[in-house]
Amino acid sequence: MDSMDWANLPFGYMKTDYNVRSYFKDGKWSTPEATDSEQITLHMAATCLHYGQEAFEGLKAFRGKDGKIRIFRMRENALRMISSCEGILMEKLPIEIFEESVIKAVKMNERFIPPYESGSSLYIRPLLIGTSAQVGVKPAQEYLFVVFVTPVGPYFKDGFKPTPIVILRSYDRAAPLGTGTIKVGGNYAASLVAGKKAQELGYSAVLYLDAKEKKYLDECGPANFFGIKDNTYITPKSSSILPSITNKSLMQLAEDMGMKVERRQIEEDELATFEEAGECGTAAVITPIERIDDIEENKSYVFTKNGEAGPVCTKLYNKLRAIQYGDEPDKYNWVTVLD
Numbered sequence: 001m002d003s004m005d006w007a008n009l010p011f012g013y014m015k016t017d018y019n020v021r022s023y024f025k026d027g028k029w030s031t032p033e034a035t036d037s038e039q040i041t042l043h044m045a046a047t048c049l050h051y052g053q054e055a056f057e058g059l060k061a062f063r064g065k066d067g068k069i070r071i072f073r074m075r076e077n078a079l080r081m082i083s084s085c086e087g088i089l090m091e092k093l094p095i096e097i098f099e100e101s102v103i104k105a106v107k108m109n110e111r112f113i114p115p116y117e118s119g120s121s122l123y124i125r126p127l128l129i130g131t132s133a134q135v136g137v138k139p140a141q142e143y144l145f146v147v148f149v150t151p152v153g154p155y156f157k158d159g160f161k162p163t164p165i166v167i168l169r170s171y172d173r174a175a176p177l178g179t180g181t182i183k184v185g186g187n188y189a190a191s192l193v194a195g196k197k198a199q200e201l202g203y204s205a206v207l208y209l210d211a212k213e214k215k216y217l218d219e220c221g222p223a224n225f226f227g228i229k230d231n232t233y234i235t236p237k238s239s240s241i242l243p244s245i246t247n248k249s250l251m252q253l254a255e256d257m258g259m260k261v262e263r264r265q266i267e268e269d270e271l272a273t274f275e276e277a278g279e280c281g282t283a284a285v286i287t288p289i290e291r292i293d294d295i296e297e298n299k300s301y302v303f304t305k306n307g308e309a310g311p312v313c314t315k316l317y318n319k320l321r322a323i324q325y326g327d328e329p330d331k332y333n334w335v336t337v338l339d
């Protein structure tokens with residue numbers, strides 16, 4: 001792997017040596033086993049193909065300066081996958097199977113974990129699907145859990161740069177009492193049209209408003225939203241936001257840095273009072289927001305001066321990355337160090 005250009009990897013799929021699979025059949029999960037096949041053979045009536053019984057996760061492994069491999073907050077992802085299973089009536093994947101599969105997939109693809117200096121990491125994608133045949137609308141009897149990995153580049157190749165995002169009032173990502181709080185593929189299918197429209201208009205993402213009143217901020221497609229003002233980290237509370245593990249981590253770090261942390265409803269107009277704003281998620285940790293345009297209402301909220309990320313976003317970003325790479329102490333036991 002010496003010939004790999006580790007610092008310039010895209011955020012995309014690259015074939016690695018193995019993926020790890022466990023099957024639920026006859027009431028039990030099989031021991032996770034590795035395969036070198038990239039294919040899955042499925043029954044054409046599998047519930048994942050017709051009725052959207054699919055959930056996924058996303059987490060990362062990092063190579064430290066000491067050469068050790070660190071996986072960030074794996075237990076949180078295992079717990080969130082259980083809540084996704086409950087949300088769409090899939091067989092609950094045991095935490096032990098989740099963790100064993102993730103560790104195995106990382107270890108068996110060790111040669112794909114980027115070196116510390118590159119700023120790249122190994123993205124881990126667990127997914128769970130209903131596999132048995134069903135034509136009536138009912139949950140499957142059988143399930144397949146797969147974990148594959150792929151090396152990904154540093155999200156900010158040209159530095160930590162703020163991007164513009166847009167409010168598109170004619171689209172919703174999730175219903176107030178729907179599946180917004182769980183990590184299922186269906187939510188993503190539902191967000192593709194708005195996402196494409198935003199890209200065409202020159203924005204990097206959509207900031208959704210609450211679907212019922214179009215009054216409060218919800219989240220940004222695949223990332224949670226937060227704003228900073230008066231030494232306070234503020235993130236929306238709603239019944240349709242996916243609980244981001246990055247956001248949860250940033251709330252803790254903000255508190256440790258002496259900031260106040262608020263999770264509450266945020267009316268759109270309050271955007272005008274924020275000193276900084278960002279989106280957060282595993283892929284980028286934080287994407288600072290340059291400005292938010294509410295195009296239908298002809299409003300625009302700007303958060304940056306001369307296109308630079310603000311001091312709080314930068315500090316939070318550096319702090320979280322330092323914990324992930326093992327440069328700073330892991331005082332909350334967020335990191336699993338592999339031996």
Ligand SMILES: *Cc1c(COP(=O)(O)O)cnc(C)c1O
Nearest residue numbers: 222223224242244245246281282
């Ligand atoms: C995965 C995801 C996030 C980010 O969650 P992290 O755990 O921080 O990666 C945010 N919003 C949605 C809708 C997601 O699916």
